[in-house]
Each structure stands twice: as C-alpha cells, then as structure tokens.
C-alpha cells in the first residue's frame with residue numbers, strides 16, 4: 001500500500017495542533033465505505049476507515065484491501081485501521097496486510113497483562129511503520145465478542161503510566177461513552193475532567209473516544225415507522241463531543257452505530273415504500289446517500305475536520 005508523506009502520524013499531529021478530530025468510521029461493505037469516501041471528498045476532510053475483526057472476516061482480507069486501495073487512490077487522506085484487535089496475531093495480520101494503524105484492545109486484562117501485550121504489538125507494528133492504539137479503562141457495550149457490562153472509567157495516572165510504558169501512538173479512554181445504540185439510561189454525560197487530568201500529565205498524547213455515535217432521533221423514528229422496533233436509543237451529547245474536540249486532545253472519534261442506523265433506516269424506508277423493488281442497487285444507493293449525509297454533518301459540526309486535508 002502506498003505511503004505518502006502526509007501519513008496518519010502527520011494528521012494526528014495536525015489534529016492536536018489545530019484542534020480537530022479524525023473521524024474513525026467503521027465500514028463492513030462497499031457501500032458503507034463509499035459513503036465515507038464521498039463525505040470526505042465533499043468536505044475535504046482526512047479520516048480513518050476502520051474494520052473490526054468481524055468486519056474483516058465478513059468482507060475477507062482481499063476485498064477489504066482492494067476496496068480500501070480504490071478509495072485511497074481517489075482520496076489519499078484516508079487511513080485503514082484495525083478496530084478492537086483482541087490478539088497479537090490479528091494485529092500482526094493487519095500490520096502485514098499494510099494497515100496504517102491497529103488497535104490492541106486488552107483493557108479487560110490486568111494492567112500488567114495489558115501493558116505486556118500492547119508492548120508486543122507496538123514493537124512489531126512500529127518496526128513496519130504502523131501506528132498502534134491501546135485502551136485503558138473499559139468502555140461499556142459489545143466490542144466484537146467481548147462485552148463490558150459497565151464503564152470502568154480511565155484513571156488518569158494509569159493512562160499516563162500505560163502510554164509511557166507501551167509507547168502507543170493513540171490511547172482510547174473510558175469517560176462515559178459506550179458502544180451501540182443505547183448508551184445511557186438517563187441523561188448523557190461525559191467525564192471530560194478525566195481528559196483534563198490526563199492532559200496535565202501527558203500534554204501531547206493523542207486521545208481516542210470510542211462509542212461516540214450521537215443517535216439521531218429522526219433516524220430512529222424513520223426506522224420504527226417502516227417496521228423497525230427499536231425501543232430505546234440514546235447517543236452521546238453532540239455538544240459534549242464538540243467540547244472534547246475543541247478543548248481537549250481528542251484526535252480520533254469512532255463512529256459505527258450512526259452509520260449503521262442511517263443506512264438501515266433509509267433502506268427500510270425504500271423497501272417499505274416500494275414493495276416490488278428487488279434491485280439491491282435501488283435501496284443500497286439510498287442507504288449509502290443517507291449515511292453520507294450523516295457522516296458529512298458529523299465532519300462539519302462535530303469533528304471540525306472539514307478542509308483539513
């Protein structure tokens with residue numbers, strides 16, 4: 001895979017300096033990747049495109065790489081990332097395939113074991129010029145096959161020790177976001193104070209927020225109007241996310257659920273309204289357009305990454 005001078009490290013540093021965040025958008029098929037590509041092209045925004053282990057398995061390695069390369073050719077400020085790699089082997093595989101960065105997510109292990117495994121991934125990846133994201137604290141919700149029932153907020157001191165010992169390039173922290181479409185039982189909150197404390201200890205550590213979907217309620221209405229049955233869906237507060245971007249060192253924000261929801265609600269609508277439509281291109285194109293709209297909106301309103309290419 002082609003490596004340009006404007007690599008991922010360049011954009012992480014730029015984001016730290018200019019107070020924007022790279023969207024890390026998950027994809028699992030050609031259409032979802034195209035919706036990210038088009039949004040980034042239209043807004044002239046750099047971004048990370050992420051695949052989980054299960055998405056990699058679903059698409060297959062060769063298709064994943066081929067799809068990404070097709071996008072990279074059209075828009076070089078896109079970077080391929082492995083999301084929530086659980087083992088050294090899966091991270092190694094992604095490094096060998098030419099990914100720009102990998103996440104080793106072993107925050108469910110003890111601090112010592114997490115440090116040990118993360119270090120092993122860092123050693124391997126750095127030799128090949130690939131960046132590594134680690135995680136400290138636990139983010140509620142399902143992360144591939146592992147699920148955490150509750151948030152274990154990141155301790156700033158542990159975050160500092162972990163980042164220093166492992167030499168990760170980015171650190172995912174738990175401050176109240178969570179995976180999936182239903183993140184809160186009550187009012188959405190974020191512990192931005194934890195970010196402040198980490199920044200006092202390590203002022204230039206790139207910070208990552210997972211589970212950052214905002215869950216647009218109009219999309220939920222559409223989803224349910226056309227046969228869906230989502231009872232409760234509360235996302236992260238957009239203003240708090242903006243604050244995390246503008247006042248803190250959050251330079252990578254992960255979004256999957258918002259893309260899935262926009263895609264699926266629109267697809268449902270088209271299929272419900274056209275009961276004889278059998279051509280996948282007709283409904284997938286609509287889903288893709290809606291996802292693109294939601295991604296562009298996020299880039300402009302929350303991530304502040306427009307025109308940062």
Ligand code: G3H
Nearest residue numbers: 052054055143144179256
């Ligand atoms: O953080 C997890 C992502 O939303 C990926 O989920 O394993 O269902 O692809 P997945």
Ligand code: 13P
Nearest residue numbers: 180210211212213256257
């Ligand atoms: P959401 O479920 O909030 O979109 O989070 C996705 C994520 O963190 C992927 O790593």
Ligand code: ZN
Nearest residue numbers: 179210211254
């Ligand atoms: Zn995640």
